[in-house]
Each structure stands twice: as structure tokens, then as C-alpha cells.
Amino acid sequence: MAARLKGRLAPIESKNVPLRIAQYERSRDLSFALHVARVMVAGKISNCAEVLTRHNRNHAECRLQNEIDQLTASSQKARRGRGFKTLRGIEGTAAAIYFPGFARCLRRNFNFQKRTRRPPADPVNSLLSFAYSMLYNEAISACAATGFDCYIGFFHAIHYGRCSLALDLMEEFRPLVADRLALNLVNLDVIKADDFHKEDGKGFYLNDEARKRFLREYERIATSEFAHKQTNERTSLRRALYGQALVLQRSILHGGDY
Numbered sequence: 083m084a085a086r087l088k089g090r091l092a093p094i095e096s097k098n099v100p101l102r103i104a105q106y107e108r109s110r111d112l113s114f115a116l117h118v119a120r121v122m123v124a125g126k127i128s129n130c131a132e133v134l135t136r137h138n139r140n141h142a143e144c145r146l147q148n149e150i151d152q153l154t155a156s157s158q159k160a161r162r163g164r165g166f167k168t169l170r171g172i173e174g175t176a177a178a179i180y181f182p183g184f185a186r187c188l189r190r191n192f193n194f195q196k197r198t199r200r201p202p203a204d205p206v207n208s209l210l211s212f213a214y215s216m217l218y219n220e221a222i223s224a225c226a227a228t229g230f231d232c233y234i235g236f237f238h239a240i241h242y243g244r245c246s247l248a249l250d251l252m253e254e255f256r257p258l259v260a261d262r263l264a265l266n267l268v269n270l271d272v273i274k275a276d277d278f279h280k281e282d283g284k285g286f287y288l289n290d291e292a293r294k295r296f297l298r299e300y301e302r303i304a305t306s307e308f309a310h311k312q313t314n315e316r317t318s319l320r321r322a323l324y325g326q327a328l329v330l331q332r333s334i335l336h337g338g339d340y
Contacts, residue, residue, distance in 0.1 A: 098229030104334050105247075109234050116166065118250070118330070118340045119237035123169050124160040125254035127153055130180040133257045137187045137265070149183035152176075166237070184261060189269045201285025205278045208286040209267055209296070213260030214252075216300055220323055221248035221255075228327040251327055259319055263296075263303050272299055 108114050131153035138146040156176040163169040177197065185194045194206040202208040222245050225232035235246025237253070267273040277292035288296060304320040317325065333340040 101229045101331060101335060102231050105230060105234055108334050109236060109240075115236040116163075116169075118333075119166060119169055120161050120163050121340050122237055122250055122253045123163070123173050124157045126256060127157040127160055127173070127176045127180075129254055129257040130176065130261075131157065133261055133265075134180070134183050134187070141187070144183075144186045146183050146186065149179050152179045169237070180257075184265075187265055187269070190271060190274075192268050192275065203285065205273075205275060205286050206264060206268065208278060208288065209264040209273065210260060212288070212296065213263045213300065214256065217252050217255060217259050218245070218248055220304070220320065221245075221252040224248075224251060224324045224327040227324060228331050230327065230331070251323065251330070254326070255319060255323055259300075259303060263300055266303070267296065267299055272296075 131150050134146045134150050134153070138144060138150065153176055156172055156179070160169060160172045160176075163172060181194075181197050188194055188206065192206050193204055195204070197210070198204075198207050199211060202211045222232050225245070225247050230247055232245040232248045234240065235248075235250045238244070238246040238249040240246050272295050273288070273292055277289055278286045279289065280286050305318045307316045307318050309315070310317045310322065330340055332338070
């Protein structure tokens, strides 16, 4: 399902003016911005490998090890990326490796050839686009809650009306939240092919009842607790997203690696 942000409820702008000033200054510091971008892209690719690894454990017939190995190598390469153009090239190559593997994870006769947007060309792309839109809004909330200007990013270029920092922040979470959600909805038969209708020139859309099921499963994935790999504390993907915004805040204000 394609979606566009038309409005949001938001508190009064954060009082953390020093953070926003530092954010603006750091966004012009190419060395710092590149460091942040490297970590975000490497994390995203690593999490793509993690999604395939989890599936491969229980479904060895999908034969995903080659894609997993290539993605792991791409993640390491991203950490050494020498420029933004190079990083975007690594990210694009990783996507070309990942999505064919992702397609082999799908069951229930859902057809998925490649990632398409605006409009999503099939039901799986519709689920991914809807999930990315939900995650984008979560990232905007995390930016606002930590006092950032969500329009000023480090990896995603600044464009009028685009919350570039929210896009940055959600990169690492795309596979773990949105892609896992799409796989669960299809493979667990929560969403069926006849839950979609196609509008000419506008792609595929979920019906109202299926959308409720989608939102319930999204909330389950976003709030399910797990042990954080770095802190070993119990957290959820939603809290981890907010926590990642705090890590970036500390890095901008006090220095140190992101």
C-alpha cells in the first residue's frame, strides 16, 4: 500500500536549541556525516543478512548462504566507504543481492520480482511500502522526541519537504521491522492475495479488514522484547529506534563515534 504523509500531531518544538545548532553544523562536516552514513548503511546491510540468516536456519531449501555471505562482505565494505557516492553504490549492489533472496523466502504463491515503488507493482511491494511508511513516521517521532530537526540528515540529501534525518535513522531498522513484517504476513497466511485490490496507475491496496491485521502484526513486531546485543538489556525495536536517536544525539553533542 502506498502512502503519503499529510499531517501529524506534534508537541511544541523542542527547547534543545544547542542540539539543533550542533546538528546543523555537523551536517556540514563531511567527515562526520560520512562516518554516520557508513555506520547506517553497514548496519542496514548487516540486518538484511540477518533476515536471510534467520529464514535460512529453518528453510535450508531456500539456499540463501551465498546471498548472506555477499551481504556480510558488502556490510564490511560499507564501513570503509570513501565517499557518499561509493556508499550509495554499495547500498544499491546490496539491494540487488538481497531482494532476490528475500523473494525466495516468500511462500503462499505471492509473486515478487523486484522492489518497486510509486506505485508498488504487486502485493508484496504494497506491504513493504506500507511498512516503510509506518517506520518512517516512527523515525520522525524519535527525532522529535530527542530534539532533532528531522529535515536535516547526514546520509540522505536535503530536499524540500523530506525528513532526511528520519530516513537516515530508519535505514538500519528497515529489514528488522518492515521486511520481517512482510514475510510474516505472507508466510503465516495473515494476509492473502485476495486482500488486495488494484487501482489503475496507483498500484495495489489492502482492503480495510486486511489493513487492521497488518497494523496488529506491525505493532507486535515493534513492541516484542528481546535482549539488545550491545547492552544485553531487554528492549523492543520501537525503543531501540529511539535509543539510536539518543546515540546520535550524544555523538553530535559530545563527540565520539556513532
